[in-house]
Amino acid sequence: MSLVDAAHGRGDSTGADAPSVAETPGRRGVRQVVGAYAALAKPRVIELLLVTTIPAMFLAGREIPSPWLVLATLVGGTMAAGSANALNCVIDTDIDKVMKRTKRRPLVRDSVPQRGALIFGLALGAASFAVLALTVNLLSAILAVATILFYIFVYTLVLKRRTPQNVVWGGAAGCMPVVIGWSAVSGTVEWPALVMFGVIFFWTPPHTWALAMKYREDYERAGVPMLPVVATPEHVAKQIVIYSWVMVGWTLLLAPATSWLYTTFAVVAGAWFLFYAHRLRAAVGRGVETKPMALFHRSNTYLMIVFCALAVDAAIGLPVLGLPF
Template sequence: MSLVDAAHGRSDSTSAVDPSGGRPGTLPQRLLGRAGAYLALTKPQVIELLLVTTIPAMFLAGRTIPSPWLMLATLIGGSMAAGSANALNCVIDADIDKVMNRTKRRPLVRDSVPRRNALVFGIVLGIASFAMLYLTVNLLSAILAVVTILFYIFVYTFGLKRRTAQNVVWGGAAGCMPTVIGWSAVTGTVQWPAFVMFGVIFFWTPPHTWALAMRYREDYERAGVPMLPVVATPQHVARQILIYSWVMVGWSLLLMPATSWLYAGFAVLAGTWFLFYAHRLYRQVKRGVATKPMALFHRSNTYLMIVFCALAVDSAFGFPAFGLPF
């Protein structure tokens, strides 16, 4: 599980619905249902959050609003790369998805897309993403997109997901790459602010995903996936969520030399707000009272959007930065 797996929580439990309601329909209805099933393989709701981090990275790279055409090309190419990784993940994890209530409506589980077709679709989409970024953005961004796909599939999905409770810690690096790709799209290089943005999402991923896994612990246990809430006590999980939350908020402040008072203010306020709820979850678990981990999960999405939207606004208006950014 990573950012690419569960950005909104609803992406794993929903998929495209056959407009014919499962009954034979007209040719347009059947085509629409088939197209919707392939679209569901890409997990479009997950991609939405990835794009929220790409655009601010592009704004910060130039401390201004980038070319609309460059943004469009980067977002399309990045979406295709993320869609490729997600589709291939659905192929590899089809056996897991069948036994998890949260994922049982995915296209391969419902047999709305043949597994071989999904595999070809994912590979072709990945190749197309490289071509799109190479032809319209630059070679570095295209290479980074392919590296992200390969890392997500071979390191996270094949290597980590079913073997270690640290799967989302290191596997989550794939979900951090949109910031680096967005930066490289504007500058043709990768500089320190890109790595700081990468780190914000890297430290955000464990609290985000472990809160979700606390809610769906039985699902992961049934599927044999060693998510931290499956193999550790609730107290340990809540403590780890709290630790990563503090590191995430502190890390977000490392962008201050490249930004102005506007970003700094929102980063501090949003971080304080999120830490309040992370501490509340920890206290509730420690006392043994009822908890609502999904509330923290949804707040983690809100936190990330606030921080990166503040970054975009700060850069778009060109407020004087605290220091020389790069």
């Protein structure tokens, strides 16, 4: 969900439920049916993906990109993310049925037939490729399809149920929107896009593990070996701190491609997030009540601050700090 499952997946990283709909076949209105299918796409996850895509497009040109290009990229990207999320729901229906947090999703409530959800997911994927290839460029379209395939075949089918490192490596799918956004503007993939990819890559574990600490019993009941299920709270909190430090340090690698404005926000926001990561670890170490969801929600705010700072920095057009060599 994260952005994995999220994209994260994020999926599991948001806990978004399907809207309440009437379950009696033949008695649901068009609005309720559309709402059930829309819920398969997990729109709350997509919102976070868009927050990172637009700043990447701004940074790629160091200016405000064409509104039409932004719109086309967001439409294609939204379809791709929706495709991955819908197909994930099809595969993980058995898990969703036993997790309290996901028991209201459309396939669990029989609001959408399995076959319909599968067709919907595949159609969205095909549409995303067509939209991006025809209105943006072929590279962005290929990257979008590659992201869907990685999310389904590598994360959902292989990693998620087999290893506590699932969200670490599976989180790569949630990092791809920034690469797609960059390629939409530049037609290439350059080093700043890879750095932005890394920021989200290192952000995903603290974000998702904080959620999993709260819903540990849910994941354990579903047989998903999230780190908080198989490791002690002390170990999980330590890993959250380590990844948080790497994430904050990684954001500073974008300094040569930005100005003092972004760098200042990255440092201040990073210090703010690290404070709460260390506070969580301290609470776990003292054996007092912990509030991992506080860190989970702040991780969303942190990512928004960093990427909004990127967008503003690029839009204003301040002189970049440049490479030190």
